[in-house]
Amino acid sequence: MDVACRQFAAGKSLHICLPILKDNTASNQEYNLSGDETTDLSMLLSSYHHPHLQGSHGTYSHNRRKIVGAESMASDLQPELPFGHNCSTEGCEWVRINVSGLYFETRLVVLNRHPNSVLGDPEKRDKYYDSNRMEYFFDRHRPSFEAIFTWYQNGGKLRRPQNIPDEIFLTEVGFFELDKEIVEDYKKDEGYAEEEIILPENEILKTIWMLFEYPETSRLAFIIGILSCLFTMTSIVLFCVETLPHYSNDTCSGPDDPPSFVDPFFVIETMCTAWFTIEFIIRLISSPNKLKFWKDVKNLVDLTAVVPYYVTLINVIITMTCESSKTSSSLAFLRVIRLVRVFKLTKHSAGLQVLVLTFKASMGGLGLFVIALFVCTLVFSSTIYYMELGIPGSEINSIPDGFWWAVITMSTVGYGDKVPKGTWGKIVGCVCALSGLLTLAIPVPIILENFIKFYAHKTGRGRVG
Numbered sequence: 153m154d155v156a157c158r159q160f161a162a163g164k165s166l167h168i169c170l171p172i173l174k175d176n177t178a179s180n181q182e183y184n185l186s187g188d189e190t191t192d193l194s195m196l197l198s199s200y201h202h203p204h205l206q207g208s209h210g211t212y213s214h215n216r217r218k219i220v221g222a223e224s225m226a227s228d229l230q231p232e233l234p235f236g237h238n239c240s241t242e243g244c245e246w247v248r249i250n251v252s253g254l255y256f257e258t259r260l261v262v263l264n265r266h267p268n269s270v271l272g273d274p275e276k277r278d279k280y281y282d283s284n285r286m287e288y289f290f291d292r293h294r295p296s297f298e299a300i301f302t303w304y305q306n307g308g309k310l311r312r313p314q315n316i317p318d319e320i321f322l323t324e325v326g327f328f329e330l331d332k333e334i335v336e337d338y339k340k341d342e343g344y345a346e347e348e349i350i351l352p353e354n355e356i357l358k359t360i361w362m363l364f365e366y367p368e369t370s371r372l373a374f375i376i377g378i379l380s381c382l383f384t385m386t387s388i389v390l391f392c393v394e395t396l397p398h399y400s401n402d403t404c405s406g407p408d409d410p411p412s413f414v415d416p417f418f419v420i421e422t423m424c425t426a427w428f429t430i431e432f433i434i435r436l437i438s439s440p441n442k443l444k445f446w447k448d449v450k451n452l453v454d455l456t457a458v459v460p461y462y463v464t465l466i467n468v469i470i471t472m473t474c475e476s477s478k479t480s481s482s483l484a485f486l487r488v489i490r491l492v493r494v495f496k497l498t499k500h501s502a503g504l505q506v507l508v509l510t511f512k513a514s515m516g517g518l519g520l521f522v523i524a525l526f527v528c529t530l531v532f533s534s535t536i537y538y539m540e541l542g543i544p545g546s547e548i549n550s551i552p553d554g555f556w557w558a559v560i561t562m563s564t565v566g567y568g569d570k571v572p573k574g575t576w577g578k579i580v581g582c583v584c585a586l587s588g589l590l591t592l593a594i595p596v597p598i599i600l601e602n603f604i605k606f607y608a609h610k611t612g613r614g615r616v617g
Contacts, residue, residue, distance in 0.1 A: 460486035517598030562588025
């Protein structure tokens with residue numbers, strides 16, 4: 153768009169740029185205005201008709217563009233367009249963009265802030281210029297472009313309107329070639345779990361790494377993934393079954409007798425642990441980035457799942473009694489840690505991955521819920537204690553004793569092992585129960601929104617497997 157710059161002098165220099173029209177109504181002229189003659193400038197600007205400012209979005213009508221005060225206009229334009237300003241090089245001219253009949257207008261300098269995008273690159277932008285209408289025409293999705301145009305104007309993070317599907321919006325973002333960093337931040341905020349895949353340079357290590365890390369890459373990798381799931385499930389079932397009274401003492405005939413290493417439970421547990429150990433070592437050796445491998449939570453879970461077995465085995469070998477491993481509280485804790493093996497299944501299940509990502513993204517809401525629960529528990533446990541103080545047969549004998557009652561009441565579980573006896577105590581109990589319902593509702597919308605978002609992105613809107 154050609155631009156004619158007019159210079160006005162009204163006590164100080166003012167430089168105004170107007171587009172050159174076909175009838176040459178905006179010619180390059182100089183006006184000397186002073187005193188009351190500023191009204192002439194007002195009349196000139198109000199009578200000027202700019203055909204490129206006729207749009208249905210973000211534009212003003214001819215009457216609304218009229219300038220009421222020339223002096224205020226001069227003061228407004230002076231900082232932006234000083235004397236000696238060149239519109240053709242500094243991009244102050246207006247640009248009209250037509251997106252499927254919806255018009256947008258802005259200054260060229262706004263688009264030039266992002267030179268790698270379609271609208272910011274002159275060569276890419278000129279491909280869509282309509283010389284007859286003197287506008288840039290794009291036959292694209294109009295609601296999506298509103299968000300894209302807002303990003304051009306204000307910068308910051310890219311936000312998708314809620315009524316626009318992700319696929320359509322990302323298609324439009326890709327068409328206009330927005331900055332890569334902006335798109336990556338948008339995908340991260342929207343829950344797209346896209347990780348950069350780094351493979352070993354050695355072909356043998358690369359093959360091994362793909363077999364054990366990516367079950368979907370080949371049939372053999374899929375079989376290895378199935379075996380890993382079977383060993384994990386077997387280990388979890390064994391952990392539960394061996395606590396049954398019928399099987400709990402089979403490994404020892406007496407408290408001081410040596411353990412039996414041919415016991416079926418011990419043999420099965422040894423086989424499962426051997427598989428987990430071999431799998432962990434192979435993945436560690438073939439890993440392309442050892443530091444990143446140790447930082448990965450899944451790998452730490454795998455390591456934690458096998459350590460208790462070896463600690464317990466060493467203790468049994470040293471003492472040669474299996475009873476010590478059952479009575480020792482520290483060893484019993486290690487046996488409980490074996491349950492982390494269930495998290496190994498997350499690598500093979502998109503549904504479990506969605507749950508993990510959901511709770512991870514909902515930590516802010518869950519933190520708010522924990523704080524609210526703690527405050528309410530403290531308030532109601534203290535209140536119920538003093539309301540029940542001196543009541544015959546009261547079951548709440550201290551404030552810490554009221555913690556249990558408050559949590560059980562607020563969570564609507566209501567075991568009934570501790571109940572208020574007095575009238576005021578029962579009133580406090582009713583308020584506590586109602587407050588619990590409101591407190592429990594805090595994280596629900598956040599978790600639900602994150603679950604829907606991660607489910608759609610992780611599973612491709614398919615069924616969770």
